[in-house]
Amino acid sequence: MKFRGGYNIRFQGKPGGLLKDILLPEVLYLPLESGSFNFSALCATHGQDVGLGDVLAKDPDNHDIPLLSPTNGKVNLEAAPGHITLEDLSDDSSKSYTYHDELEHIHKKMGSAGLKRYKLLNLGAWEFVKEAYTGQIPNPLSTPQAVIVSTFRLEPFLIRGDVLLKEHLRQFTRGLEHLQSLLAYQPIYLAFPKIKSNFAAKIKEQIRGYAWVKLIEVPLKYPYDSFEIISRHIGLRHSTGSIWGVNVEGVLAIDMALTNSKPCLERAISVAGPGALMSVNLRLPTGYPLSKIKNEYGLQNSIAIDGGVLTGRLLTDDIKGVPTDCRGITFVPEQLGREFLGWLRPGFGRQSYSDCFLSSLCSHFPERLTNAVKGELRPCVSCGFCEDACPAGIMPHQLHKLIYQDDIDAVEKFRIDLCVECGLCSFVCPSKIELMQQFREMKQTILKEKEIAAAEAAKEAALESATEAE
Amino acid sequence: MRVLLKIFEKISPIFEEGGKLAAIKPLYEAIENFCFAPSAKARCAPFSRDPLDIKRYMTMVIIGLLPCVVASLYFFGLRVIPMIIVSYMTGGTVEVVFSIIRKEPIAEGFLVTGLIFPLILPPATPLWMVALGCAFGVFVGKEVFGGTGRNLFNPAIVGRCFLVLAYPAVMSSSWVKPGHGITGRLLEYVSSANIEAITSATPLVEAKHGLEDMSHMFMGLDISGCLGETSALMILCGGIFLLLTKVANWRTVVSILGSAVIFEAILHRVNPEQFAPGMWHLFAGGLMFGAFFMATDPVSSPSTNEGKWMYGILIGVIVILIRNFSGYVEGMMFAILLGNIAAPIIDEMVFSVRLRLLKNE
Ligand code: SF4
Numbered sequence A: 001m002k003f004r005g006g007y008n009i010r011f012q013g014k015p016g017g018l019l020k021d022i023l024l025p026e027v028l029y030l031p032l033e034s035g036s037f038n039f040s041a042l043c044a045t046h047g048q049d050v051g052l053g054d055v056l057a058k059d060p061d062n063h064d065i066p067l068l069s070p071t072n073g074k075v076n077l078e079a080a081p082g083h084i085t086l087e088d089l090s091d092d093s094s095k096s097y098t099y100h101d102e103l104e105h106i107h108k109k110m111g112s113a114g115l116k117r118y119k120l121l122n123l124g125a126w127e128f129v130k131e132a133y134t135g136q137i138p139n140p141l142s143t144p145q146a147v148i149v150s151t152f153r154l155e156p157f158l159i160r161g162d163v164l165l166k167e168h169l170r171q172f173t174r175g176l177e178h179l180q181s182l183l184a185y186q187p188i189y190l191a192f193p194k195i196k197s198n199f200a201a202k203i204k205e206q207i208r209g210y211a212w213v214k215l216i217e218v219p220l221k222y223p224y225d226s227f228e229i230i231s232r233h234i235g236l237r238h239s240t241g242s243i244w245g246v247n248v249e250g251v252l253a254i255d256m257a258l259t260n261s262k263p264c265l266e267r268a269i270s271v272a273g274p275g276a277l278m279s280v281n282l283r284l285p286t287g288y289p290l291s292k293i294k295n296e297y298g299l300q301n302s303i304a305i306d307g308g309v310l311t312g313r314l315l316t317d318d319i320k321g322v323p324t325d326c327r328g329i330t331f332v333p334e335q336l337g338r339e340f341l342g343w344l345r346p347g348f349g350r351q352s353y354s355d356c357f358l359s360s361l362c363s364h365f366p367e368r369l370t371n372a373v374k375g376e377l378r379p380c381v382s383c384g385f386c387e388d389a390c391p392a393g394i395m396p397h398q399l400h401k402l403i404y405q406d407d408i409d410a411v412e413k414f415r416i417d418l419c420v421e422c423g424l425c426s427f428v429c430p431s432k433i434e435l436m437q438q439f440r441e442m443k444q445t446i447l448k449e450k451e452i453a454a455a456e457a458a459k460e461a462a463l464e465s466a467t468e469a470e
Numbered sequence B: 001m002r003v004l005l006k007i008f009e010k011i012s013p014i015f016e017e018g019g020k021l022a023a024i025k026p027l028y029e030a031i032e033n034f035c036f037a038p039s040a041k042a043r044c045a046p047f048s049r050d051p052l053d054i055k056r057y058m059t060m061v062i063i064g065l066l067p068c069v070v071a072s073l074y075f076f077g078l079r080v081i082p083m084i085i086v087s088y089m090t091g092g093t094v095e096v097v098f099s100i101i102r103k104e105p106i107a108e109g110f111l112v113t114g115l116i117f118p119l120i121l122p123p124a125t126p127l128w129m130v131a132l133g134c135a136f137g138v139f140v141g142k143e144v145f146g147g148t149g150r151n152l153f154n155p156a157i158v159g160r161c162f163l164v165l166a167y168p169a170v171m172s173s174s175w176v177k178p179g180h181g182i183t184g185r186l187l188e189y190v191s192s193a194n195i196e197a198i199t200s201a202t203p204l205v206e207a208k209h210g211l212e213d214m215s216h217m218f219m220g221l222d223i224s225g226c227l228g229e230t231s232a233l234m235i236l237c238g239g240i241f242l243l244l245t246k247v248a249n250w251r252t253v254v255s256i257l258g259s260a261v262i263f264e265a266i267l268h269r270v271n272p273e274q275f276a277p278g279m280w281h282l283f284a285g286g287l288m289f290g291a292f293f294m295a296t297d298p299v300s301s302p303s304t305n306e307g308k309w310m311y312g313i314l315i316g317v318i319v320i321l322i323r324n325f326s327g328y329v330e331g332m333m334f335a336i337l338l339g340n341i342a343a344p345i346i347d348e349m350v351f352s353v354r355l356r357l358l359k360n361e
């Protein structure tokens, strides 16, 4: 598949290339639910003292992905509902949990390959590995048909991939070797932005020695960093086996787990956006109190989003700490005033996908983004902008009409499953239709229906075999 | 402006559920949001949106039409103004009434229909016919289908077709010889009173006697025709603006004009006696106006790019067929109407091909 659609929104408020370390706070709030995980199986009890890297909870639906304690501290289960609160923190690593006895046991039982996968899962590196097409966590014991390692991230206001890469190039290449050792002969594709810079040349130099790494150059256009888009570009089919997608952070975590047998407890996230006082990249433990980040970095009257501005989810006040799978916190200012005759203004400072504003004559956009919808909900006029912008090559306007008619079969036939949920269609739609939201909901519905159908089929099969046995 | 906003805030509860004037909420909302950007905020991802909205989108079409309006003022005099006003008023009334009945917000589509409709009428059309045609067009062409976005046909064309079929005699005797000189007819008000201005000849009619000079037709000098369609130069100005803003799709325009010219050129080659040259037809009648402003209406044309090519070629060919081989001298209107009918079928065809391609992924 050729790259198509896509759109780079150029707005102010992107974080730079530097990473700042953050001091340990007094208390950590580890959310039990995050965008992709639900740590419902608790492993720690109220009042228990835990050490660095101890398992606090597990996600039973996701191959028992653990929620690790980022520091030493005392568990409090009652302070904040939906969170594990850690108090009396210290990051003295001497107290840290050692796996040695257990590891030997596992080694004997499962061999060295099994040991590696065990380590990846229990040292918190596995949560960085995603199934390219579905975004789910793959089975840690499986082998994929290929692995895609992405070195960049393009969604507005998220931390760029190269921030970590620059600091940890050696660990990164070592991590790639570890990754390769998990595979038999399957290739690793390294997705790399199509740019010319000294740094890019240096990485290419590094990679040249590895025959099993294939370099894929990708144009710097959102959302071509999506694993699904890259796999479709390479021609890897979903039907022929699983494809793992790992980003730089994941490769570094894998290196940490397999080289040092240490858990990966810190995340590098961006705190940025047009509503941020300053845009920075931070390295901090999961569960870092959000109120602190909001006070320190967010402007008044701005909303905080977990993730980028296009696909993220709203961080309500119920969520008290940085979630496990957080990639960045984006602040967007609330729209306060209402512009008089806004639609009639020449719009020198507006950036628009269409060329309906005079700003299309200049290349500089001083516009400060807000969370306003900037228009009223209207029926689709088939303007075709959504289809133009869609990177997946599907027809969002048609899907919208079919969803409106509740025709699920047709929705599937029009390949809603190819939607990568990039949010561009909703962004550009002049009728302000919540296209991506509808698609997300529809995909959920379809998934559920399939599950029900599968369960019923299984039941019937069981009945049949039972009657046959009689 | 703050005062005005305060006033709006103060009276808005009257129009809410249970308020005294809740019935005309759509009207109030339209006025409020006309003056002030709507206050809605993004509740789900993406948390920020493109500044383009439907009002702006439709405004672009109106700006694109302005050169034609100016040209028509120059050529046909002040009568253009009441025609536009009447058309807006009737179209707007029908739209508002239906929004209130359906309890839906007022869609901006009639802003474009209301302006295009008079521009495709003969200059001396009686005002009552403008009103009747516009009301019919908006009602049958749009509201019956469920409003903007769901209509199969371009409402302005439906209105015009209705007038042609219902009052053929009046329509064909309402042509006006355009003004010339510095002021043109800018200071005149043409009506049936000063009858000497009225003629029955448009270039396509006169073609039977001999061809008009092409450069005249390009500028619109001395050429009779519908209000907006006489000056190819002005249409090009507005039309190219529309293409640049991406509001009109260039594929439709290029395919209509290209296929019409090529087809006519072939006919001309075969029999130069009977058929006019291709470029001549390009500037004659409503071909150009229709291609830039009416066939590009996104709602009634196919939604896919491939479909737009097919749609354009279909219209281009039909125009030339009607103009040369039927009793009608002007074929653009019926060609677009037929194109509108074919649009969903074209879409279906394109979809099925696309889905087959997608199946392998
Ligand atoms: S962008 Fe919106 S209005 Fe335009 S075709 Fe897509 S859904 Fe329809």
Ligand code: SF4
Pocket (backbone or CB within 6 Å): A386, A389, A390, A391, A392, A393, A394, A396, A418, A419, A420, A421, A422, A423, A424, A425, A426, A435, A436, A439
């Ligand atoms: S349909 Fe899906 S992939 Fe296409 S633009 Fe919308 S969200 Fe992105």
